[in-house]
Amino acid sequence: MIELRQIEHAFTLGRKGNERRVPVLRGIDLTIRQGEIVTLIGRSGSGKSTLLHIASGFIRPTNGRVTIAGQDVTDYGEGQWADFRRRYLGFVFQNFQLIPSMTAFENTELPLVLQGVPAENRRKQTTELLEKLGIAAYADHYPSELSGGQQQRVGIARSLILNPPVLLADEPTGSLDSENEEQLLQLLQSLNREHGITLLIITHDDKVASIGNRTMRIEDGQLVSPAGTPNEYRKLEVVKP
């Protein structure tokens, strides 16, 4: 479903005439099969977000190829990437990125509005999804009237409304307390189990990493697999079904 081949990336820093290149990713190879949960763990600054931005077309890698759902998207232009993302990718962010002036319902249905889906169909799909995620009771609440866990669910509802086959999550529990973290991890696992959604989750948190069918560690811009010894990880499998 996702294939990263020999991904290298360097950022350019410094003033013009005095630039230096800082390598962040040094040859990442990662294949994620349909229906897998892969977690990628690494320290802050290890290049996790950069890798996710490359897998979603927000950053062009210095080298390497990106193939998603059988399509080599490496050389897609911005418009092509935008279309591709709409069809194939959902995103979960640490800071939710909800629109403060819109209710939970309006935030969730927004991608359908942008697609020109008629109001009647939007209402039906959005209501169903909010029910499935256990937040139908908060449909009319604004983000400021929701807890962190509820806001994250709304963010996930919005990212699922177009039924993407792949969900990419960057520190999805980073802003949640431990109870909400546990619930969110269970939700992600049930989306995978019940809908076969392929998940790539990046995190610096062992507990989040433990929900992966496979866990890789990123160190010095390279992947180390497996991330720990099996025993180390078994201890952490708190929420595994």
Ligand code: ADP
């Ligand atoms: P992580 O998500 O693992 O914390 P990032 O991928 O955000 O790490 O960053 C990896 C490294 O690349 C860091 O050293 C960071 O400072 C650097 N970096 C990230 N984005 C940029 C950018 N736009 N320009 C220059 N350097 C960047």
Ligand code: MG
């Ligand atoms: Mg990051």
